[in-house]
Amino acid sequence: MSKREFVVVGQDGADACCPGLLSAPLGEEQAVELAKVFKALGDPVRLRLLSMIASRAGGEVCVCDLTAAFELSQPTISHHLKLLRQAGLIDCERRGTWVYYWLLPEMMNRLAGILARPADAVEVVT
Numbered sequence: 001m002s003k004r005e006f007v008v009v010g011q012d013g014a015d016a017c018c019p020g021l022l023s024a025p026l027g028e029e030q031a032v033e034l035a036k037v038f039k040a041l042g043d044p045v046r047l048r049l050l051s052m053i054a055s056r057a058g059g060e061v062c063v064c065d066l067t068a069a070f071e072l073s074q075p076t077i078s079h080h081l082k083l084l085r086q087a088g089l090i091d092c093e094r095r096g097t098w099v100y101y102w103l104l105p106e107m108m109n110r111l112a113g114i115l116a117r118p119a120d121a122v123e124v125v126t
Contacts, residue, residue: 037107040084040089043080045072046083048069049077049081049084050084050103052065053090054103054108061101062098062099062100063100063101064098089103089104089108090103
């Protein structure tokens with residue numbers, strides 16, 4: 001077997017043009033960072049919350065509208081929103097007694113770029 005040198009995403013400028021997961025192996029640091037994002041997305045409640053925030057006309061939604069859509073307590077919804085914020089998927093701002101949330105498109109674009117198949121990829125039909 002020949003020894004091949006892998007270009008690892010996230011090291012030595014290899015991610016300068018955002019190579020996808022299918023075009024180069026992830027570096028350890030980037031894998032840890034992405035695992036946090038995917039873990040945040042791995043819960044059905046958080047996935048629904050993200051979808052509700054992302055699809056809202058005007059780009060932002062009040063926590064009062066999010067809480068009303070679930071049969072969960074307000075502290076539980078706040079906990080899920082906190083995890084989405086920590087993952088870099090959403091941000092928020094307090095306005096009076098309410099908190100408004102919006103999607104961070106940079107992270108969504110990054111995830112899309114990482115998961116995208118390279119344009120020159122050969123499709124395997126089974």
